[in-house]
Amino acid sequence: MTAKELIITYLQQHKGGSRSVDIHAHLVEHGLKRESSMSALSKLVHSGEVLRARFRQDYICWLKNTSVVISPSELRNRLSNANRRLNAMNSINVVFDECRTNSQVYRMDQLLRSAREVRA
Numbered sequence: 001m002t003a004k005e006l007i008i009t010y011l012q013q014h015k016g017g018s019r020s021v022d023i024h025a026h027l028v029e030h031g032l033k034r035e036s037s038m039s040a041l042s043k044l045v046h047s048g049e050v051l052r053a054r055f056r057q058d059y060i061c062w063l064k065n066t067s068v069v070i071s072p073s074e075l076r077n078r079l080s081n082a083n084r085r086l087n088a089m090n091s092i093n094v095v096f097d098e099c100r101t102n103s104q105v106y107r108m109d110q111l112l113r114s115a116r117e118v119r120a
Contacts, residue, residue, distance in 0.1 A: 003032055003040035008063065011050065017062035020052065 001009075010026050011018060020041060027037035041061065044050040052061045 001030075003027055003036050004044060006030055006032070007037070007041055007044060007050070011061065011063045015062070017060045020059040020061050023061060 006027055007023055010023055023041060024034050024037045027040075028034055041050065041052075045052045045061070049064060050061050051064050052059050054060075
């Protein structure tokens with residue numbers, strides 16, 4: 001299968017939309033290079049077969065259905081629903097939170113803050 005065909009079948013399986021990072025990872029699992037998946041996805045977006053919108057730090061993609069016109073509120077709903085599939089394992093903020101709780105500097109800062117609050 002070509003990269004375009006793999007992208008279209010992947011998006012048909014994930015009808016609510018999918019992050020472009022997940023699409024690229026899916027194509028890499030099938031033995032394609034990331035550059036070819038990025039090129040194929042951008043060509044599909046430019047041809048109008050795939051819709052892509054930015055939501056926070058991610059790009060969410062889904063197949064364009066010609067019979068349905070998407071309103072701005074529907075677009076926001078689709079973007080937020082696609083982004084909700086993020087879990088704690090693939091969220092970047094969890095890593096930072098874990099570093100903060102285990103850092104000796106952060107613990108020392110917490111002690112100093114509590115001492116300042118007691119003095120005040």
